Amino acid sequence: MAIKLxxxxxxxxxxxxxxxxxxxxxQYEFVLVDLFTGQQKKEPFVSLTPFGQVPVLxxxxxxxxxxxxxxxxxxxxxxxxxxxxxxxxxxxxxxVVVWIEVExxxxxxxxxxxxxxxxxxxxxxxxxxxGVVDQLQEKLAQIxxxxxxxxxxxKYLGGDEFSLADLHHSPIxxxxxxxxxxxxxxxxxxxxxxxxxxxxxxxxxxxxxSMKFDWPANYxxxx
Amino acid sequence: MAIKLxxxxxxxxxxxxxxxxxxxxxQYEFVLVDLFTGQQKKEPFVSLTPFGQVPVLxxxxxxxxxxxxxxxxxxxxxxxxxxxxxxxxxxxxxxVVVWIEVExxxxxxxxxxxxxxxxxxxxxxxxxxxGVVDQLQEKLAQIxxxxxxxxxxxKYLGGDEFSLADLHHSPIxxxxxxxxxxxxxxxxxxxxxxxxxxxxxxxxxxxxxSMKFDWPANYxxxx
Numbered sequence: 001m002a003i004k005l006x007x008x009x010x011x012x013x014x015x016x017x018x019x020x021x022x023x024x025x026x027q028y029e030f031v032l033v034d035l036f037t038g039q040q041k042k043e044p045f046v047s048l049t050p051f052g053q054v055p056v057l058x059x060x061x062x063x064x065x066x067x068x069x070x071x072x073x074x075x076x077x078x079x080x081x082x083x084x085x086x087x088x089x090x091x092x093x094x095x096v097v098v099w100i101e102v103e104x105x106x107x108x109x110x111x112x113x114x115x116x117x118x119x120x121x122x123x124x125x126x127x128x129x130x131g132v133v134d135q136l137q138e139k140l141a142q143i144x145x146x147x148x149x150x151x152x153x154x155k156y157l158g159g160d161e162f163s164l165a166d167l168h169h170s171p172i173x174x175x176x177x178x179x180x181x182x183x184x185x186x187x188x189x190x191x192x193x194x195x196x197x198x199x200x201x202x203x204x205x206x207x208x209x210s211m212k213f214d215w216p217a218n219y220x221x222x223x
Numbered sequence: 224m225a226i227k228l229x230x231x232x233x234x235x236x237x238x239x240x241x242x243x244x245x246x247x248x249x250q251y252e253f254v255l256v257d258l259f260t261g262q263q264k265k266e267p268f269v270s271l272t273p274f275g276q277v278p279v280l281x282x283x284x285x286x287x288x289x290x291x292x293x294x295x296x297x298x299x300x301x302x303x304x305x306x307x308x309x310x311x312x313x314x315x316x317x318x319v320v321v322w323i324e325v326e327x328x329x330x331x332x333x334x335x336x337x338x339x340x341x342x343x344x345x346x347x348x349x350x351x352x353x354g355v356v357d358q359l360q361e362k363l364a365q366i367x368x369x370x371x372x373x374x375x376x377x378k379y380l381g382g383d384e385f386s387l388a389d390l391h392h393s394p395i396x397x398x399x400x401x402x403x404x405x406x407x408x409x410x411x412x413x414x415x416x417x418x419x420x421x422x423x424x425x426x427x428x429x430x431x432x433s434m435k436f437d438w439p440a441n442y443x444x445x446x
Contacts, residue, residue: 050373066328146273
């Protein structure tokens with residue numbers, strides 16, 4: 001049975017999973033869940049996931065939600081296909097998991113809010129709160145200082161090979177590259193080179209091609 | 224070389240790791256990092272972890288931070304020792320990882336703040352903000368509704384066996400049991416039985432014994 005991914009092209013967690021599927025070269029059927037009509041909170045979608053959010057992956061009778069759980073499943077289950085995204089060695093794997101946690105617990109908490117405040121709020125007819133942006137920028141700068149130091153020790157966050165720990169960052173890093181926050185990444189040479197590297201990967205370029213999204217015309221004024 | 228755990232008995236993430244070590248029956252040396260004198264932000268501790276936070280685990284030459292990365296390392300590396308905390312079957316494992324993510328991304332975000340607001344703020348000489356508590360309670364109730372439904376389908380969150388997905392909850396659930404928030408858990412029969420189960424485990428009881436902590440006398444007024 002083919003893999004089905006339920007999602008929406010606007011969602012960074014959905015793009016995280018698509019990036020993983022593309023790195024692995026896995027064929028999948030994309031099932032659009034229209035967030036603009038609230039399909040994610042209605043049947044049949046809510047029967048797939050109790051929190052009513054995209055993405056959901058179906059692989060045969062297995063139904064999974066939470067983007068980072070889905071990518072780990074794909075990386076381990078299809079370990080020998082496409083790009084290796086998790087190392088075999090348990091100690092190397094432990095370091096990858098540390099940096100998967102850093103992305104989830106530290107980077108994403110700040111960077112996703114920045115992306116929302118700068119890119120999404122105006123689309124919702126609201127004004128970006130520059131005070132909030134300033135506070136978040138300060139926090140992100142401190143996190144990126146740690147990243148700069150880490151990327152001076154190893155080429156990628158989890159070690160010398162590209163892994164899920166890097167891939168999980170791609171959607172939000174990509175969003176922020178189109179904002180003034182790019183300057184925070186550019187100011188740190190190792191971080192800057194890492195961004196160019198992970199966003200330049202053919203798999204990520206395919207994600208950008210397949211997950212194009214045009215906001216409905218006059219969306220912000222129509223609400 | 225013996226396993227060393229750097230931590231402080233007040234820290235829920237440290238208790239999460241200790242619970243994992245106790246379930247596995249692994250001997251370890253506990254190295255106290257005195258949070259009250261800021262040791263976590265000074266050498267030699269900051270050389271172990273870039274974010275200057277407990278816990279840190281040393282296993283031979285491996286140095287790990289982020290509590291949920293440490294528990295996953297222990298569970299996989301010492302898979303055959305003590306309580307199995309991760310299933311061998313990849314599909315069962317995928318479901319455990321989904322609920323590890325739910326704890327990390329949804330439950331903890333709300334429940335840790337509640338624990339901090341109710342239990343820690345008064346110790347810091349501040350007043351619990353009841354407005355914040357009310358908002359968080361409402362969010363936690365919605366999450367626990369999903370847990371009630373999940374625990375009606377399987378005995379534990381990740382499946383029919385106790386796993387890391389359950390264990391990761393123990394420190395904050397234990398904290399909240401001593402507050403008015405207990406009523407939210409008690410109101411849901413499956414959730415309530417699950418709390419009794421996970422907190423009644425001998426390993427967790429050992430954590431409570433070994434991680435006792437008395438706040439410094441007159442701490443809140445001495446600042």
